[in-house]
Amino acid sequence: MSAVMETKSENASFGGVQGVYSHASDVCGCEMTFAVYLPPQIAEGQKIPVLWYLSGLTCTHENAMTKAGAQGWAAEQGIALIFPDTSPRGDRIADDPAYDLGQGAGFYVNATQDPWAANYRMWDYIVHELPELVFEHFPLDRDRQGITGHSMGGHGALTIAMTHPEIYRSLSAISPIANPSDSDWGRKQFTAYLGEDEATWAPHDASILMRDRGYPDTVLIDQGAKDQFLDLLKPEALAEAAASRQQPTEFRLIDGYDHSYFYVASVIEDHIRFHAARLRDIP
Template identity: 50%
Template sequence: MTLETVSETKCFGGNQGVYKHASSSTGTDMTFQVFVPEHREGEKLPVLWWLSGLTCTHENAMIKCHYHQACAEHGVILVGPDTSPRGEDVPDDEAYDFGQGAGFYVNATQEPWAKNFQMRRYVEEELPALVADNFPVDMERQGISGHSMGGHGALTVSLRNPGRFRSTSAFSPIVSPMNCPWGEKALTGYLGDNRDAWREYDACALIEDGARIDHLLVEQGRADNFLDDELKTWLLEDAVRKAGMNASIAMQEGYDHSYFFVSTFIAEHIKWHAERLKA
């Protein structure tokens, strides 16, 4: 598969790159970013996948997360895809929470979305294979994280793929799309009205159905204006408690939903991932 280099920039001794390729999953060009820390020739490093939230591209986290120094310190590659397919021929919606920029990491089954909105297949299958072929990643040492809609993505991708990820974390995740306006709109639009088909895209439902994560860390701001209506962190707290899962869900006083919140705690998350990825 041909990989086009959009840009490469030295950062904390490593390389921050942006790349483009023709995706078989989405039928479009897809752009993603990769930070590779400085490392010995021939060395393979653990990889942390980062999934971003509504309205984001590959670029938001790259500029606003401030993860580079921690990744360089701990020797962790970070990969961040776009949040949806894009282009003039790709279906879209006028609202910010559906269509381009709002793929919700699902495989759409409803028209006109099904042709291009295959983000689950893209992040679970196509992108990992592409990264493994082109970057010095050790695919036996993978972690995953994300923010908001991307937190939902990180949780559900990990829960559906037991044993793939040594560590899973999330910032301000949508923990139960089946039970919030953002999720109900997206899942209805992409998957139709059959709520049984939604369960594999809902972290709380997946846990209820028996899926488990060995190492889970969640960070949520108490001043997040989406907490009560969209994120509903307490639903995840209830789910992990009933399942007997070992999870750390930290409620941070005074913090909102923004990248200011994410950037405050991202170094702690990367250190936490690194400890598990290097064990």
Template identity: 50%
Template sequence: MSLEIVSQSRCFEGTQFVYRHLSVETGTPMRFAAYVPPQAAQEDLPVVWFLSGLTCTEENVTVKAGAQRVASELGLILVAPDTSPRGEGVPGDPEGSYDFGLGAGFYVDATEEPWARNYRMRSYLERELPALVAEELPADMARQGIMGHSMGGHGALTIALRNPDRFAAVSAFAPITSPLSCPWGEKALSRYLGPDRATWREYDACALIEDGARLPELLVDQGTADGFLESQLKPELLEEACRKADMPLTLRRQEGYDHSYFFISTFIEDHLRWHAARF
């Protein structure tokens, strides 16, 4: 699994890379961004994963969030994968919508045709890409955190809940807390996984918590002016699931903030410091 450097730029005394490699899981070339801070010249460093939302690639958070300055100060490697497989022959949404198919992998392993061959973002992120990062980057894989935004918040929460021993810290910005309970999730999971809703539960943070999965604590920021708040995100469902499970959740409702990267860039420093304190 060799890495090809697509680009590299000096940034806050470290280096912002974009890599490409051929994925066994997705059967396609995949790209990911990795910020490597200057401390990596002396030692292996903790890794914080950022999973992006609908329509995004690895570029959105890399360019818009302004995370590199703080990552450089704290000595954190930031890894941002793409949100879905891409390329010739990879099926998209026949209707051309933004919330399914290309750019909308939902961090699942699809079981339904024609999605099953390529849409394997769960296995890509739980197995393949971590192994590649461990092999190719100056990463201390004993110290990992994961965060995400919207669909990526859903991905971060569910991956962490299924792999609780892997992550020292977990957080999210405006996550889809329960795909079983919102239009985005119903559309994506029914097509990727089929009609049996019982198979959806392993991709739903609230359902995983109800079924016994646990994390030491969670940090979630949610803007009160987010246009998707009531219909798609529903943080109160995560709040209730954590309350019933006696699982610590810090849910911060940020007055006046929307769903954009202006919101993420405002609070990304808080999240990175929260992660760094737990390594």
């Protein structure tokens, strides 16, 4: 059965179209909103590669869409961008007063604990449900998907791609939460969403996955050296794990930059070129 999707807005952008859409999500049990940037190459009739961009704490689909400055580079490289939301949303959906738990803070896991288990299934939403919808509605190439993200979204990109390298053929992250099992950006949320048993957390910790699995291609990771959240992000754990397994990695610690979207915008060109080059080479 064809999935229904509502167009919220479409704006011309760098010769392509920046759209915002919503749909009734079975997985999350609520209306979900997401954004898609289609580059001008879409007019040539070929299916084009896709870069998933997962956003950080407090973000919706909108932050990266308006602040990352990604569309111009996606247009140049002929790659589509998808900006999902970061959690289920709505008055009926469980929430928490803290900015880093509940709505806006889904952490890209399938929650197993009440009151979160009913709706907080962002892993399945990102990996399964939303792709089915976008590949049905847009001329995107399912065989050429990359994934990136910022902060909590970098955590999502790393954990999802290391678990499903057969789906996500290129991987990068910007200022990712790199070792959530050992951070206040992680322990609190995993306890709430997944419970006390830390064995259930391990599949959602990029540093543990990097140690145990790695990724079959070079991973690009950017981290601002003046990031105000370095103590929570723990890039050193991921760097150590990558170095230990001799994972091909381009790990850039860049002087001066903080955690803001001014930083994301400053490096997004490199990330889009990185993914486009890899996805282009897939036969």
